[in-house]
Amino acid sequence: MYNWNWQTIYLYRSVFLQGAWLTLYLTLVVVVIGTLLGSLLAILKKSPNKILAIFANAYIEVFRALPILVLLIWIYYVMPILFDWKINAFWVAVIGISLHLSAFTAETIRAGVESIPKGQFESGHALGLSLKQIMIHIVLPQAIKNMIPNLLGLYINELKNSSLASVIAVDDLLHRSNVLISSTYRPLEIYTTIALVYLILIFPFIILTRVVEKRYFKFTSANQI
Amino acid sequence: MLPFIRVENLHKEFNSLKVLKGVSFEVSKGEVIAVIGPSGSGKTTLLRCLNGLQNIDEGKIEIADFTITKEKEFFDVKKLREKVGMVFQQFNLWPHKTVLENIILAPVKVKSHTLEDAKIKANVFLKRVGLENKAHHYISTLSGGEQQRVAIARALAMEPDILLFDEITSALDPELVGEVLEVVEEIAKEKNITIIIVTHQIGFAREVADRVIFMDKGSIVEIGKPEQIFIEPKEERTKQFLKRILRNK
Numbered sequence: 001m002y003n004w005n006w007q008t009i010y011l012y013r014s015v016f017l018q019g020a021w022l023t024l025y026l027t028l029v030v031v032v033i034g035t036l037l038g039s040l041l042a043i044l045k046k047s048p049n050k051i052l053a054i055f056a057n058a059y060i061e062v063f064r065a066l067p068i069l070v071l072l073i074w075i076y077y078v079m080p081i082l083f084d085w086k087i088n089a090f091w092v093a094v095i096g097i098s099l100h101l102s103a104f105t106a107e108t109i110r111a112g113v114e115s116i117p118k119g120q121f122e123s124g125h126a127l128g129l130s131l132k133q134i135m136i137h138i139v140l141p142q143a144i145k146n147m148i149p150n151l152l153g154l155y156i157n158e159l160k161n162s163s164l165a166s167v168i169a170v171d172d173l174l175h176r177s178n179v180l181i182s183s184t185y186r187p188l189e190i191y192t193t194i195a196l197v198y199l200i201l202i203f204p205f206i207i208l209t210r211v212v213e214k215r216y217f218k219f220t221s222a223n224q225i
Numbered sequence: 226m227l228p229f230i231r232v233e234n235l236h237k238e239f240n241s242l243k244v245l246k247g248v249s250f251e252v253s254k255g256e257v258i259a260v261i262g263p264s265g266s267g268k269t270t271l272l273r274c275l276n277g278l279q280n281i282d283e284g285k286i287e288i289a290d291f292t293i294t295k296e297k298e299f300f301d302v303k304k305l306r307e308k309v310g311m312v313f314q315q316f317n318l319w320p321h322k323t324v325l326e327n328i329i330l331a332p333v334k335v336k337s338h339t340l341e342d343a344k345i346k347a348n349v350f351l352k353r354v355g356l357e358n359k360a361h362h363y364i365s366t367l368s369g370g371e372q373q374r375v376a377i378a379r380a381l382a383m384e385p386d387i388l389l390f391d392e393i394t395s396a397l398d399p400e401l402v403g404e405v406l407e408v409v410e411e412i413a414k415e416k417n418i419t420i421i422i423v424t425h426q427i428g429f430a431r432e433v434a435d436r437v438i439f440m441d442k443g444s445i446v447e448i449g450k451p452e453q454i455f456i457e458p459k460e461e462r463t464k465q466f467l468k469r470i471l472r473n474k
Contacts, residue, residue, distance in 0.1 A: 119313060126278060127335065
């Protein structure tokens, strides 16, 4: 019978707290950068300028296809050799995961906008509104409501994917725990604890979306009628 | 009187399917025109060309001081649409906004009315369509007939010179058709807005229209006063169409 020893966890609680904080911080930075970049890509993809549209398409396909782990290792080890450019591991993780998230966000935004029926645009045009006004006042509010569950899914995924940053020695939850295991020899307690911490980290995201949906998106979008 | 709308040799095709094959007609200011014809005859496309929702392949449209040709850079389509309102078959109201918000968006954003002015006016138009007590309701809580009346109020709120009605009762349950047609009839009677109505409601066309256009296969077959078109049509195709449509009643 394995002898559980939860004392260790309590003793090293600050390791988990700091790790959790870094994981959360990394995820938030990635969510902000990835969403902004993804929105830009979604716009570029619809651009009348062929070159921009092709660039956006290629970008999206490449970064949807590449595994994050490969991306992180490549940036971390190859960039310094190719360009003599050594950045710290945290920002490598931010760049790698943001590239990944932006590609998926772009597709989610595109699908969200395309889910809004053509008639919603047309009645705007018929009243003399510009495309920009139609997007801001009519299409995006409805499209964003449709996107929220998918975007949340993407964000939660990236929170989990941030654990991959531990392979390039970013001091996130998983990396700190691995270091702790090598000094305390308590892998079962520690892995159980970090599983719980990930759950605790993800839970507020779910609550937050529910609240936002209830508070700001009470209406039904045109494609749901 | 000078024609207010003049359509000359209008052609439109979609992927080599010819939808309009040289349509020409004129409309005077304040006239009410009903466009009838079998589905696929190009009625809706004609309407959509008149407010620039569809670009044209050949010919010329002069409408409310604007000239539409296939070189679209010669006119400002947004300015045109301020003058030419449209009401759609599927209402196309914005479900994330209340009735009032649907009505005031364009006056505020396009015509730069203040929010206060827009609201006051919106309530006037809501009263005209008999929905003043629904101002703060969301669209999904309204019946089809009410939704279409809101759509009409929304178009009226831009104070257009011309209104285009595109089969506005086709998506409605039969018992809701009357309330919408009544509103259109009221607007038609006032004679300060020029109206083109695409409709399958023959009885309604006969009642409100000054002239009726019968279209088939992308061309105008016959134009005339309602009593002439409906009682003694000149063309064989008009006769056949009316016979078919009246038998179904």
